[in-house]
Amino acid sequence: MPHKLLLVDDEPFNLELMAELLQDAGYETQQAENGEIAWDILAREGEQYSTVLLDKMMPGMSGFDVLKKIKAEPRLEFLPVIMQTAMGAASSVQEGLAAGAFYYLTKPFSRDMLLAIVEAAVGHWDRYAHFRELANLHVDALRHLRSATFRCRSHREAQAVTALLAKTCPQPERVATGLFELLVNAIEHGNLEISYEQKSQLMASGDWEQELDNRLRSPAYAEREVAVEFVHQGDRVQFAIEDMGPGFDWAYYQDAEPASLMNSHGRGILIARKLSFDDLHYQGKGNRVVATVSLA
Incomplete structure (x- = not known):
């Protein structure tokens, strides 16, 4: 069964491009065009996802706000979140990592970089899920x-x-x-x-x-x-x-x-x-x- 990824970005072009690249690599994707929709999806069915790719700068509920909500929810706190940002400033990256982001992607990013980071995040989620099952023994x-x-x-x-x-x-x-x-x-x-x-x-x-x-x-x-x-x-x-x-x-x-x-x-x-x-x-x-x- 393919891994399911949630893609969150207020730019439709970015969403479509990511979805196409990731689906070609064998992933299943769900799109959300803002933070409110993303959090509504995660609150209802967050356990279905292996990784979230989250644009940091969005109107309304920002990507950073969504990240904080994910890490505050016990069901989702280990869900890997890859933040996307056009800002490469160390302070911006530090803020996200300190809040629990798995990795940062600075726009524009290459196909190979995107797939490598997603593969690492999905692998991290797989290990967590595996150990969670074993823990129930x-x-x-x-x-x-x-x-x-x-x-x-x-x-x-x-x-x-x-x-x-x-x-x-x-x-x-x-x-x-x-x-x-x-x-x-x-x-x-x-x-x-x-x-x-x-x-x-x-x-x-x-x-x-x-x-x-x-x-x-x-x-x-x-x-x-x-x-x-x-x-x-x-x-x-x-x-x-x-x-x-x-x-x-x-x-x-x-x-x-x-x-x-x-x-x-x-x-x-x-x-x-x-x-x-x-x-x-x-x-x-x-x-x-x-x-x-x-x-x-």
Whole structure:
């Protein structure tokens, strides 16, 4: 079943152009010509959509107003919202990201850029939906788990560890989304030393999956694992994730404003910080991160 996207823009030409490009790529689309109509659709059937593409500057209810309503609604708060704007100013981008936007597209944008960002947003939604389903499984015994250590190398293994450990928390799907992002960062950018720029190029050329598999098989990285330490202490749960890579300048990403977190490690860390954990901080050379969930 194709993913359904909500396109919101007060310019009919922009709506038609986006709809044509996205439908050609296999997506189902619904159009809304202003913020009021968009919010009415989302309030009634928001769960049907995988991503919203939202023009920021519209008369009446602006795109930013719609974004705030989406993030304030528990049913929709994890729905990825891609903001579109003609303004490239850092303050404009920062405002949207801080409010929960998944990404920013600055007009005019290319077909390839549009499809790449939508694919990333839809993938994020799919992971959230997957973990939400897993969270409904009956695993009461995990509520009594006090400490554990896991090791993983691949995305598949990371997904299994995430699905299990997230169930130790009151809102497992919320925790799972951020925990998986941190594990993916540890695998890709840590153990396998793939930079954001390299990943972007590989995805654009269609060689990403093959390169990921090649590095996992390479003797240079074959012995590297990501360690996940779980500890339940009174009114909090902590996850410590440590990879065997060279680390990175974590202080920059720890303190940077959301507008600057669009490059290597940025979006995964932003999602984890803003949506999944009550506290998140890196240690040492940046190959160890501790994420905390309050149970209070």
